[in-house]
Amino acid sequence: DAGITQSPRHKVTETGTPVTLRCHQTENHRYMYWYRQDPGHGLRLIHYSYGVKDTDKGEVSDGYSVSRSKTEDFLLTLESATSSQTSVYFCAIRRTGEDGYTFGSGTRLTVV
Amino acid sequence: AQTVTQSQPEMSVQEAETVTLSCTYDTSESDYYLFWYKQPPSRQMILVIRQEAYKQQNATENRFSVNFQKAAKSFSLKISDSQLGDAAMYFCAYRSPGVYGGSQGNLIFGKGTKLSVKP
Numbered sequence: 291d292a293g294i295t296q297s298p299r300h301k302v303t304e305t306g307t308p309v310t311l312r313c314h315q316t317e318n319h320r321y322m323y324w325y326r327q328d329p330g331h332g333l334r335l336i337h338y339s340y341g342v343k344d345t346d347k348g349e350v351s352d353g354y355s356v357s358r359s360k361t362e363d364f365l366l367t368l369e370s371a372t373s374s375q376t377s378v379y380f381c382a383i384r385r386t387g388e389d390g391y392t393f394g395s396g397t398r399l400t401v402v
Numbered sequence: 403a404q405t406v407t408q409s410q411p412e413m414s415v416q417e418a419e420t421v422t423l424s425c426t427y428d429t430s431e432s433d434y435y436l437f438w439y440k441q442p443p444s445r446q447m448i449l450v451i452r453q454e455a456y457k458q459q460n461a462t463e464n465r466f467s468v469n470f471q472k473a474a475k476s477f478s479l480k481i482s483d484s485q486l487g488d489a490a491m492y493f494c495a496y497r498s499p500g501v502y503g504g505s506q507g508n509l510i511f512g513k514g515t516k517l518s519v520k521p
Binding site: 321323325331333334338348380384390392393 | 512
């Protein structure tokens with residue numbers, strides 16, 4: 291749907307392990323975003339990208355890194371997962387000429 | 403920095419009735435965009451309606467309309483003839499026009515309002 295897919299859809303991992311979430315788009319848009327959603331907090335921006343190898347931090351970037359080696363893929367890595375990173379993670383794209391974002395279906399990550 | 407506030411964590415409406423969800427925001431900018439997103443239990447984020455700040459006319463999409471009060475920095479969502487399928491989390495969001503590579507164009511969300519629809 292809308293040319294954006296996230297994988298995996300669900301993941302359970304142990305504290306201290308690295309985790310990588312993938313966002314893939316088929317429409318060649320420049321802007322891509324990673325948000326996390328937590329009860330009582332809405333969606334908060336982790337990192338964003340405005341082109342290949344062009345990324346920047348968002349509001350809650352500590353403990354996360356991203357990479358964008360090609361236009362279609364935006365990877366989010368939790369370098370050493372902690373229980374506070376248990377959350378639902380959303381990827382989004384901004385289509386050229388549009389103001390809003392299109393979101394992926396989200397990844398529910400549980401860190402035990 | 404811009405902020406978005408949704409003061410109603412939960413709301414309830416009877417089927418076929420009308421409900422209004424509140425949203426206020428804080429900004430010093432004169433040009434920006436405002437959005438309402440719906441998130442049903444499926445978790446998918448769905449764009450409901452958008453408003454450009456320089457347009458005085460309130461946006462409307464079928465049963466959904468907004469009351470945009472720029473001076474008051476208020477952007478409420480009205481849902482008419484509520485249906486069971488309208489039950490969801492609703493998020494208000496703000497975005498400034500932004501510049502290339504800058505953070506100003508990022509979408510800022512409120513904490514959400516959970517809407518229940520009673521049959």
